[in-house]
Amino acid sequence: MTAQPASAVIEALREFQSDAELARVRKRLSPDEPAIGTRMDDLVTVAREHAGLELAEVRKLLDHPSYEARMAAMCILDFRARSDPDDDERRALCRVYLERHDRITTWDMVDRAAPQVVGGWFVGRDKKNLIDLAGSACPLRRRTAITAPLHFLQAGDDDDVAAGTAIARRLVSAPEPVVHKAVGIFLRRLGSRDRDQLLGFLREHASAMPRTALRLAISALDDDIRRQILRH
Structure with missing residues (x-):
């Protein structure tokens, strides 16, 4: 852990500020959301350099109004989770994410x-x-529900994968792109782990899926199978 405060991260992010980048960042934010104007590559570098930040300071980053400060907090949580933490720390990282x-x-x-x-x-x-x-009711919370299980496809057992697939089934016809695109991504990855399970899911649910989600789900399948699914 490092004794550096959250303010050191903010200062480092501001050192990379540019008006051109601010204009680009603003295009993907709501009109009233504050931003600094830091390139994502630079933001990730800053977060990596402060990956040992105390979790109390990470929470302070999440309190900051700017998009970049909060994204840096997400990056720090991610770096810590990838560093083979023990169960106590892994629980603490997850708690910060969910509580905030x-x-x-x-x-x-x-x-x-x-x-x-x-x-x-x-x-x-x-x-x-x-x-x-x-x-x-919050689309971003539902995106978390189906994006978190991507890890199950890498490191989970069949019960974990089944739980993720059940969440995909629940969200399969979600109207919001931020949700149904994430469902499509999960299903595409599911096909990499178990192609037959993906095809079974699609036989049951393809007709209810928004077209964008369906195209994402089948994007790694053979051309003839994709065409067959899209015709139905």
């Missing part, structure tokens, strides 16, 4: 941290929290 989900305002914050930080904790454990997220 209200500070997650973009899909890329979810995608950066949910698989390792949230999915990493729930491998082999009860999935009630993920099921609750899947039932949320």
Whole structure:
């Protein structure tokens, strides 16, 4: 751990500020969301350099109004979860993510941290929290519910994968792109682990899926199978 405060991360992010990058960042944020204007590569570098930040200071980053500070917090959580932490730390990382989900305002914050930080904790454990997220009215919470199980496809057993697939089934017809695109990504990865399981899922649910989600789900399949699925 490092004794450096969250303010050191903010200062480092501001050193990379540019008006051109701020204009690009603003295009993917809500009109009233503050931003610094830091390139993602530089942001990730800053986060990596401060990966040992105390979790109390990570929470302070999440309190910051700027998108970059909160994304840096997500990166730090992700780096820590990838560093083979013990169960106590893994639980603490997941708790920070879930307790401060209200500070997650973009899909890329979810995608950066949910698989390792949230999915990493729930491998082999009860999935009630993920099921609750899947039932949320907030699209980004539902994205977390289906993005966290990407880790199950890498490190989980069949029961973990089944739990992730059940969440995909629950969200399969979600109207919001931020949710159904994530469902499609999960299903595509599911096909890499178990092609027959993906095909079985699609036989049952393809007709209910938004077209974008379906195309993502089948994107790694053979051309003839993709055409057959899309015709139905």
